[in-house]
Amino acid sequence: MTDQIFHDSATDRGHRAKWWTSRILIYGILLVWCFICLFPIYWTITTSFKMAPDVMKGNMVPWVDFTPKWLGWRSLGLSPDTIGNESTVRDEFLKRFYNSAVISVSASSLAVVLGSLAAYGLSRFSYRFGFMKNDDISFFFLSQLILPPVVLALPFLVLYKSLALLDTRIGLILLYTLTVLPIVIWIMRDQFGSIPTELEEAALVDGLSIWGAFLTIIMPIALPGMVAAFILSLVLTWNEYFFAALLTSTNAVTLPVMVASQTGSQGISWWSMAALSFAAILPLIVIGILLERFIIKGMAAGAIK
Amino acid sequence: MSGQGDLLHVVTADNITPARLRLSKAVVWGAAAILALVALLQALNANGQIDLGFTNWRPTLYAFILWSVALCWAQVLGKGEYGKRSLFVLPAALFVVSMVVFPLIFGLGIAFSDWNLASPTGRKFNGLDNIRQMWGDPFFWNALKNMVWYVLAILPEYAIAFGLALLLNAQIRARKFFRVAFLMPLMLSPVAVSWMIGKSMLEVRFGPISRLAREVGIDNPAFFSSPEIARFMIMAMDAWTYIPFMMIMILAGLQAIPKELTEAAKVDGAGSWRGFWEVTFPLMLPVSITAILIRIIFKLKLADIIINVTSGGPGGATDSVTSFIFREYRDRSNVGYGTLLAMVYLVIIVIAMTILMKLADRWMRPKF
Numbered sequence: 106m107t108d109q110i111f112h113d114s115a116t117d118r119g120h121r122a123k124w125w126t127s128r129i130l131i132y133g134i135l136l137v138w139c140f141i142c143l144f145p146i147y148w149t150i151t152t153s154f155k156m157a158p159d160v161m162k163g164n165m166v167p168w169v170d171f172t173p174k175w176l177g178w179r180s181l182g183l184s185p186d187t188i189g190n191e192s193t194v195r196d197e198f199l200k201r202f203y204n205s206a207v208i209s210v211s212a213s214s215l216a217v218v219l220g221s222l223a224a225y226g227l228s229r230f231s232y233r234f235g236f237m238k239n240d241d242i243s244f245f246f247l248s249q250l251i252l253p254p255v256v257l258a259l260p261f262l263v264l265y266k267s268l269a270l271l272d273t274r275i276g277l278i279l280l281y282t283l284t285v286l287p288i289v290i291w292i293m294r295d296q297f298g299s300i301p302t303e304l305e306e307a308a309l310v311d312g313l314s315i316w317g318a319f320l321t322i323i324m325p326i327a328l329p330g331m332v333a334a335f336i337l338s339l340v341l342t343w344n345e346y347f348f349a350a351l352l353t354s355t356n357a358v359t360l361p362v363m364v365a366s367q368t369g370s371q372g373i374s375w376w377s378m379a380a381l382s383f384a385a386i387l388p389l390i391v392i393g394i395l396l397e398r399f400i401i402k403g404m405a406a407g408a409i410k
Numbered sequence: 411m412s413g414q415g416d417l418l419h420v421v422t423a424d425n426i427t428p429a430r431l432r433l434s435k436a437v438v439w440g441a442a443a444i445l446a447l448v449a450l451l452q453a454l455n456a457n458g459q460i461d462l463g464f465t466n467w468r469p470t471l472y473a474f475i476l477w478s479v480a481l482c483w484a485q486v487l488g489k490g491e492y493g494k495r496s497l498f499v500l501p502a503a504l505f506v507v508s509m510v511v512f513p514l515i516f517g518l519g520i521a522f523s524d525w526n527l528a529s530p531t532g533r534k535f536n537g538l539d540n541i542r543q544m545w546g547d548p549f550f551w552n553a554l555k556n557m558v559w560y561v562l563a564i565l566p567e568y569a570i571a572f573g574l575a576l577l578l579n580a581q582i583r584a585r586k587f588f589r590v591a592f593l594m595p596l597m598l599s600p601v602a603v604s605w606m607i608g609k610s611m612l613e614v615r616f617g618p619i620s621r622l623a624r625e626v627g628i629d630n631p632a633f634f635s636s637p638e639i640a641r642f643m644i645m646a647m648d649a650w651t652y653i654p655f656m657m658i659m660i661l662a663g664l665q666a667i668p669k670e671l672t673e674a675a676k677v678d679g680a681g682s683w684r685g686f687w688e689v690t691f692p693l694m695l696p697v698s699i700t701a702i703l704i705r706i707i708f709k710l711k712l713a714d715i716i717i718n719v720t721s722g723g724p725g726g727a728t729d730s731v732t733s734f735i736f737r738e739y740r741d742r743s744n745v746g747y748g749t750l751l752a753m754v755y756l757v758i759i760v761i762a763m764t765i766l767m768k769l770a771d772r773w774m775r776p777k778f
Contacts, residue, residue, distance in 0.1 A: 131577055138574060139591045141650070145606045146594065148618065152610065163621050219502040226498025234503070242499065249510060250704075251763055253711050255732045255752040257510070259745050260517035262527070269466035283509045286502065315494060344599035346714040347732070351739070361601040365718050375610055382602040393597040397590050404655065405662030 146390070152379035153177040160375050177376030181384065198363075198384070205343060205360040206388075208274055212281035213338035217331055219282070220289030225319060225327075227290075228297040229305070243294065250287040254347050257283075262351060274357045280348050285338040292337070292406040296330030297323070333403030336396055340389060360385045426490050434488030441473075441480035448473040478504050521750040527743045540750040550751055552726050553734040554758070556641065560712055560730060563645040564705050568698070570649075571656035576686075578657070579664045596654040600714035607647055608719035634720055637727030644728045647715050652708065656701045663697030664690070699770045706766070710759055731755045 113121070151165065154173035164170030175184035182188065182195025223246065226232070231239050261280065262271070270276035300323060308318035324331075346361040353362060364385050367378060393400065448469050455464045482500055485493035522540060525533040544550055578588060595603075611617045612633045623631035634640045667690065675689045713732035716722060722729040722737060731751070739748045 131580060131582060134573075135577055135582065135588055139588065142591050142594050142654075145603070145611060146598075148611060149602075149606045160616055163616060163618065165618070219505055222498045223502035226495065230495045230498070232496060232499060242503070246502070246506065249506060251707050251710070251759060252510065253732060253752070253755060253759065255713075255735045255748075256517065256756045257513055259735075259739060259749045259752065260513040260520060262739075263520060263525075263745060264513060264516065266527075267467045268471055269468055279509065283506065286506065290502070315491070316497075319498075340597055344601070346599070346601045346717075347711075347736070350717075351736070361599050361714075364599075364605060365601045375616075378605055379610070382605050386598045386602045389597040389599070390594065393593055394590055397586075397593055400593065401589070401658050401662070404658045 146386075149379050149383045149386075152375050153377075153383050155376050155379075157374075157376075174376075177378075177380035180374070180377035181380050183380070183384065198381075201358055201360050201363045202384070204274060204357055208277050208281060208357070208359060209339050209342035211274075212278045212342045213285065213335050215278065215282045216285045216289045216338050217293075217335045220286050220334065221293045221324075221327070221331055224290045224293035225297050225323065228294055229302065243290075246290045247287050249283070250291075254284070258348060258351050261348075265352060272353050272356050276352060277349060277357055277359070280352070281342040281345060284345070284348075285341055288341070289334040289338060292334040292403050293327070293330055295406040296327050300326055329399070329402065330406070332396075333399040333406070336392065336399050337403040339392070340400070343389060426488065431488055434484040437480045437487065438477075438484045441477040445470070445473040445477045474508065478508075517749050517753065520746055521753045523746045525744070525746040527745055533746075536746070540747050543747060544751060544754065549726050549729065549734060550731075553729040553731045554755075556727070556729055557710065557731055559641060560645060560648070561706055561709055563649065564702060564709060567649045567653055567705070568656055568702055571653050571701075572660055572694075572698070574653070574657045575660040575664055578661055592657060593654050595651050598651065600651060601718055603647060603651055604715045604718035607650070608643070608715065612643065635724055637724055640720055640724060640728050644716055644720065647719070648709070648712055651715075652705065655708075656705055659701040659704075660694065660697060663694050667693050696774050699774055703763075703766065703770060707763070 151167055151173075152160065154167060154175070154177065155164065155171060156174050156176055159171040162170075167173045175186070178184035179187055180194065181198050182190070182192040183198065187195065227239055227243055232242060234242065237245065257280070265271040265276050268276075270279075304322055304326075305315070305318045308322045309315065313321065344361060345359075346365065349357075349359045349362045350365065353359070364378075364381055367381060451460075451462060452464055452467055452470050454460050455462045481504070482497055485496050485500065487493070489496070520533070522535060522537060523533045524536040524539065574592060578585060578592070582588070598606075611619050614620050614632055620631045620633075632639075633643050671689055671693070672685060675685045680688065711732060712730045713736060716728055716730055716733040717736055720728045722733055726734075735748045735751050735755075738744065738751070
């Protein structure tokens with residue numbers, strides 16, 4: 106008696122087949138899109154270890170198609186044998202990297218501080234500045250988002266020239282703070298809106314001042330939102346190119362400007378361009394992998410109301 | 411969010427003595443007087459009437475910062491508890507006003523003048539000449555027309571983003587991996603992207619995509635020589651960077667939909683196709699519209715990729731308004747004309763966005 110007694114009926118088997126096709130389809134599309142997203146990054150990493158013949162032959166897979174060489178990284182002064190030595194290329198790169206880091210971190214911190222305070226105030230009290238009430242003030246802040254950078258760029262060029270802020274880090278920090286402030290306020294307003302006011306009421310009854318309640322009770326609760334806002338600002342300011350290209354020339358040049366200025370001049374020496382591009386995007390790739398959930402949280406803040 | 415009274419009710423017992431009130435007034439007006447005095451001295455110095463040895467306008471900036479601090483301090487002095495509350499919003503408001511409103515007014519002045527930063531003659535008011543020049547500038551109108559195309563490209567981007575969000579919301583394994591992988595393009599700087607994809611992967615001789623195109627049978631793949639293909643390539647690169655952004659917003663919206671609703675639709679006999687169009691999609695409408703509006707705002711700033719990959723070419727076919735003004739300044743360092751173009755662009759954007767937001771408001775209201 107090897108015959109099976111209990112069978113799936115024909116309709117059920119059809120269902121199974123349908124389930125399998127849908128699975129294959131879903132994972133197929135996901136994998137294809139994954140490839141689209143990750144291939145340029147893979148390409149950049151591998152190209153930075155190639156030499157001229159590898160580039161021309163179109164070799165793709167390291168150790169199989171070609172032997173990785175430190176050529177590209179050496180031209181930046183970042184390969185293992187040159188990283189310890191003083192060299193102009195290395196100092197140049199480190200200076201740009203340092204500029205980018207200082208500018209993006211300070212601008213994001215400043216924006217988070219200013220933006221959280223404003224968002225907290227707007228979510229708790231009713232204000233009246235002249236004719237502007239709370240909703241108008243919120244709209245005033247958020248409307249900065251639609252201001253395209255070109256509108257501010259040229260007036261700022263002239264203003265900064267007369268203020269001697271051209272080509273300084275402070276100048277860029279101020280501008281970047283301005284560009285990310287609306288986003289921070291948007292995220293934080295959402296965040297504070299979801300915290301019940303009873304918390305502060307209890308704190309106030311217990312004798313804390315309103316600033317004391319904000320700093321000791323509300324801030325810790327809103328911290329994840331602040332981190333999300335900070336990281337989102339960090340990504341935007343690290344990548345900013347337009348203002349940096351217009352307002353800096355030698356001292357305060359950031360990494361994107363450095364990458365852009367090298368694209369034309371290098372011709373076919375792709376390995377050094379690839380190394381430079383990859384060094385410029387590496388910090389953000391690391392942040393993206395480690396802090397992905399904060400970024401998603403930050404961006405989702407606007408979506409659900 | 412608010413509107414009628416404080417959400418947080420605080421009973422305050424402030425007794426502000428008249429002396430304290432006077433002090434607060436004195437602080438604000440004193441600081442304002444210092445600011446006015448410094449500005450006046452600097453103006454005189456700049457005009458050459460007196461020589462105080464100022465080389466730049468920094469002192470006025472410092473005086474302005476002093477005045478701002480004084481204003482914040484005086485709020486607490488003069489208004490007590492209420493002043494402490496306004497201290498939350500005041501710094502940000504002062505910052506934005508001084509960084510946006512003031513430069514905008516200043517920019518309006520520049521927009522109506524002929525000002526070449528490289529030439530020593532300085533600024534000359536030239537009335538409406540810039541507007542006349544703009545009217546006859548085919549490249550500017552071309553750039554505006556391109557912007558319309560670029561904005562329209564958001565619709566396919568949205569469709570792809572929605573599809574990906576649906577897939578990520580489905581029952582899949584390794585969701586976190588896919589989410590991180592899909593997020594990656596958003597983290598990369600547009601300048602790096604323009605080299606990685608625009609300059610190397612699409613390179614005619616050695617780029618992998620060109621190789622692929624040759625394999626497929628296109629003999630002479632040239633991605634940036636014909637206007638339509640070049641524009642499409644720019645759109646594709648920009649889409650590549652920003653699809654994750656819309657995807658995540660839509661995903662957040664999808665996850666906020668209560669499971670009961672979709673299950674109820676299933677029980678009522680809706681297949682997945684009808685269930686999507688009649689339940690999920692209408693529920694997602696507000697989120698979709700928010701995502702698209704924000705994406706439009708970002709799209710209107712599109713410039714980095716264009717500047718670095720094609721610099722507007724071939725023949726201005728890929729120019730966005732921003733990249734056009736950027737080159738206008740780089741090539742001729744004419745601040746006046748560039749600023750006028752930017753101002754016109756701002757006006758167009760504000761009008762278009764207002765109309766769009768009004769329309770969106772109407773669409774978002776539930777119909778049934």
